[in-house]
Amino acid sequence: MAQDHIRYDILAQDALRSVIRKVLSEVAVTGHLPGEHHFFITFLTNAPGVRISQHLKAKYAEQMTIVIQHQFWDLKVTESLFEIGLSFSDTPEKLVIPFNAIRGFYDPSVSFELEFDVPAVEEDGHSAEITAYPAFAEKAEEAIEEPTPPTGGDDNNKGGSVVSLDSFRKKN
Numbered sequence: 001m002a003q004d005h006i007r008y009d010i011l012a013q014d015a016l017r018s019v020i021r022k023v024l025s026e027v028a029v030t031g032h033l034p035g036e037h038h039f040f041i042t043f044l045t046n047a048p049g050v051r052i053s054q055h056l057k058a059k060y061a062e063q064m065t066i067v068i069q070h071q072f073w074d075l076k077v078t079e080s081l082f083e084i085g086l087s088f089s090d091t092p093e094k095l096v097i098p099f100n101a102i103r104g105f106y107d108p109s110v111s112f113e114l115e116f117d118v119p120a121v122e123e124d125g126h127s128a129e130i131t132a133y134p135a136f137a138e139k140a141e142e143a144i145e146e147p148t149p150p151t152g153g154d155d156n157n158k159g160g161s162v163v164s165l166d167s168f169r170k171k172n
Contacts, residue, residue: 009117013116013117017099017100019105019114020041020099020102020105020114021079021082023039024075028075033069035109036109037107037109037110038068038069038070038107038109039105039107040065040066040104040105040107041065041066041104042063042102042103042104043063043066044101045057045061045063046061047098047100047101047118048098048100048101049081049101050095050096050098051095052093056093056095066084066086068086071086072084074094080099080100081096082099101118102116102118103118
């Protein structure tokens with residue numbers, strides 16, 4: 001087999017990440033998601049450029065899945081990353097996530113899913129290859145806390161609820 005000097009695999013992943021960038025940029029402009037769209041985004045918490053609180057880092061040492069649906073704030077998108085405000089157990093958090101740290105993107109409202117090969121960063125600073133898993137929505141193992149807005153605002157806020165990904169898995 002001939003050697004791929006062009007690296008089509010990297011070009012294809014960059015092109016697919018631009019889909020996420022475009023979608024999040026449009027949401028940032030409007031301030032909400034259209035229709036029933038909502039996103040599950042899984043990313044490596046130890047990837048270069050990821051900024052999350054020490055509390056979240058301790059809880060999700062390797063990877064984390066966030067849900068962007070009704071309650072988020074301060075979404076900012078640049079060429080290389082996005083910033084977003086979410087609340088976990090009524091604690092507001094600011095997350096900074098480079099697009100290169102994303103392992104999976106899923107919009108269950110239209111069954112759209114993207115998966116990426118992202119090298120994990122080991123404690124010694126070297127990367128260890130992690131291959132994308134075959135079905136992002138079906139392989140998420142942990143329950144996710146649905147984001148809630150910060151406290152002190154809307155009196156109608158009922159707080160967050162835990163959402164299990166089992167409800168989104170395809171039934172055989």
